[in-house]
Amino acid sequence: MFLFGASGHAKVITEIIQLNGGSVSGFYDDDPLKKSLMGIPVLGNTEAYKPGNEKSLISIGNNRIRKKVTEQIEAKYGQVIHPKAVVSETVEIEEGTVVMAGAVINPFTKIGRHVIINTAASVDHDCQVSDFVHIAPKSTLCGGISIGEGTLVGSGSVIIPNTKIGKWATIGAGSVVVKDVPDYAVVVGNPARIIKFNSQL
Incomplete structure (x- = not known):
């Protein structure tokens, strides 16, 4: 490889x-x-x-x-899952994605292309994680969450069930997200609040 x-x-x-x-x-x-x-x-x-x-x-x-x-570039992309990650057989993972040690991905979740599910991150049931997302170490996605393209979910953050996070957003480390987050928003704190917006691509 x-x-x-x-x-x-x-x-x-x-x-x-x-x-x-x-x-x-x-x-x-x-x-x-x-x-x-x-x-x-x-x-x-x-x-x-x-x-x-x-x-x-x-x-x-x-x-x-x-x-x-x-x-x-044009390339044929694989995927890599750490042997000490726990991934349900019903999870769908697309090309280019990596799943690190201690990560847990629960049933009927869909993970897009070139995603990072980092060390000890938890992604619960029925989540939708779009392309180029990074779920950072020890962050927690509760059930039924949607994460838009390119979003960073910072280390140790928590997102409550059935929340929608927009594309190219940033969830600050340690934040607790209790409501939907719009595209390009940067949110921090507990509860998480918008402090600015990322530049658009």
């Missing part, structure tokens, strides 16, 4: 791949100073990648950059 991005997030994904019996053939990273990571070579920048049969993952934590990479 090839990985796009050779920083900390890539280390976690590489270890998960290895724990599942796979291997990383090389990284692509636009920083010319990066030559290797974990003893695995950086093969060049993203433009140097040549599509082939081997699957890839985007190992970049920034949601907007992950989306940009998918627009710049």
Whole structure:
């Protein structure tokens, strides 16, 4: 498997791949100073990648950059689930998504493309998580929640059941969301309140 991005997030994904019996053939990273990571070579920048049969993952934590990479290159994307994650058999997970150690994804949830379900995050039943979302460590999505494209759900945050979160929003770390959040909104606190809006793409 090839990985796009050779920083900390890539280390976690590489270890998960290895724990599942796979291997990383090389990284692509636009920083010319990066030559290797974990003893695995950086093969060049993203433009140097040549599509082939081997699957890839985007190992970049920034949601907007992950989306940009998918627009710049053509690749066959895999998915990676840590062996110590708990994922219901009824969960649907699309290409490019990674699920970290200790994460729990409960029945009839749908996870989109290039999503990060990070360490010890909890996603309960019947949730809809759109493309390029990042559910950060120890955050909690209760049942029936909808998360729009590109949204960051910050570490340790909690979203109550049947809440709708818009696209490209930011839920601040430790926030408690008790009502719907509009597109591009940045919310913080308990209860979470809007403090500003992210720039649109």
